[in-house]
Amino acid sequence: MANLKEIRNRITSISSTMQITSAMKMVSAAKLRKAQNAVTQMRPYANKLQEILSNVSATLDSSEGIYSTEREIKNVLLVSITSNRGLCGGFNSNVIKTVKRLAETEYQGKNVTVLSIGKKSTDAFKSTKLGIKGTLLPRHAETVWDELTFENSTEIAENLMMQYAEGHQDKIVLVYNQFKNAAVQLVQEEQFLPVLPPEVQEDANSSADYIYEPNKEFIIEEMIPKSLKTQLFKALLDSMASEHGARMTAMHKATDNAKDLQDDLKLVYNKARQASITNEILEIVAGAEALG
């Protein structure tokens, strides 16, 4: 049986780990609430934009724009959205796994590059041949998590649109964690470019006779980039909420584990303590007998 001091040290070390994990859980819970608010805040904007876009394009053939023409797919860009920090369960590795799977199966034989948003993905892909090279990397791809604003995400979105428009890439796919609830995140693969034709809602108030200012084509051309920026921003927000949800769950489990471990060790410690007391008494009694 391990000696008393050793067990005591282990108990102390486990309880300090427990303090850290439970603090991290609390912080994640607070951040999760903030991230969820941000998702809720942007929903009306995204919905309205989608509604107008589908209203306008319902009466217009929109397969002509620079962002919606389908080309033969030679170069594929996978945007791998992970977090900068770890300790959040399978959150990052799920995305990285999916990206690798896509590169090896669906886009096998194509020229695949990976754009990493978040340090974890950068680390995973920097030693492979998939990592993005050269000057095409958006400046904010790493720092976007420091302060996630629409403006920062717009810069990345504009970079992606530029790469598509100039023909560097023929297809761009976002891979990210979609937020279901604090415990469940779903890895999503979402086509970013070329633009998928917006779903036409049958019951949309297309009966209203809108005046289009200056004209429909111009509005569509202006709105598609907006909708792309919104799509990326939404993916980033979703990923952020998922990250905090995943970390909260992971830390909760870690705290529970530590608690179990601590209880077990306390039992062992008390047994060892009692055994040592029994031994001492035995020695005293034996000594007294020997003297008598």
Add this chain to the structure above:
Amino acid sequence: MQLEIITPEENIYQGEVDMVNLPGSDGFFGLLDGHAPLVSTLKAGDIKITENGSEKSFTVKGGVVEVNNNKVIVLAE
């Protein structure tokens, strides 16, 4: 008429207004009560709101506006 100004990050204005002036792609235009349904894009500029005689102003980088059923929705950036 009802006015809502929404950005991707927040809802910056919501309320009853008398008139709103918008920086349309083809130049400034004003919207009054009972305007016909309209969709227009905006360019960078100021949105000016008149409510009960007082004026308010927001600066936008661009956006879209939709008018329907006496409700104006501005999606701003």
